[in-house]
Amino acid sequence: MHVNAKIVAMGGLMLAFTEVCISLGSVIESNTLFLLAAASFMVGIMIREAGLRAGGCFCASGVLLGILIAPNKFYVLSYAGMSLYIILRETAWEMIAKDSGKTKGSKRFWLMKLIAFNVIYLTGISAGWKLFVAREVSWQLVLGIVAAGQFGFWIYDMAYEYVQSQIWTKIRNKLL
Secondary structure (H helix, E strand, O other): OOOOHHHHHHHHHHHHHHHHHHHHHHHOHHHHHHHHHHHHHHHHHHHHHHOHHHHHHHHHHHHHHHHHHOOOHHHHHHHHHHHHHHHHHHHHHHHHHHHOOOOOOOHHHHHHHHHHHHHHHHHHHHHHHHHHOOOOOOHHHHHHHHHHHHHHHHHHHHHHHHHHHHHHHHHHHHHO
16 A cells, blocks of 8 residues: 555654643543544544544544543543544445445434444443442433434434535645
8 A cells, every 4th residue: 555655644643642642631621522523533534634543543643642641531432432423424425425325414324323322422422321320310311312312323423524625625725
């Protein structure tokens, strides 16, 4: 595989930005989700610029470096989950585009994104539930948390679309 030197340099800068965002999440607590989302969007940019394999390696290096650098390891785990969703989303995009050639507005694409998110989200909730909640809770609270996650998913996905289509295209022309 031939890798362009500009892509490698851009990947290094994006990895540095990713680690700064993960570490700043511990310092600026009110913006933690924003910073983790910005860090995970870098995985999507790397996938679109260099392919799925490079994006997966970028995600893995971000997680490993985050374990070494970030003061709050829970944020590294959150970054990993958000980045995994981006990888699955981009994989679904490529699969559907390869099959039918039409992805925009595809119900199949939305269903694949929703399934990918819910597998990651519900696994995270069930695995971390005993870690954060010591007592029995009502099913209404659990339902509320799941519903809030669906709303958060919608916002996160729309923000990712906006970053890719509007912000990155403007920055990309200046960098590459």
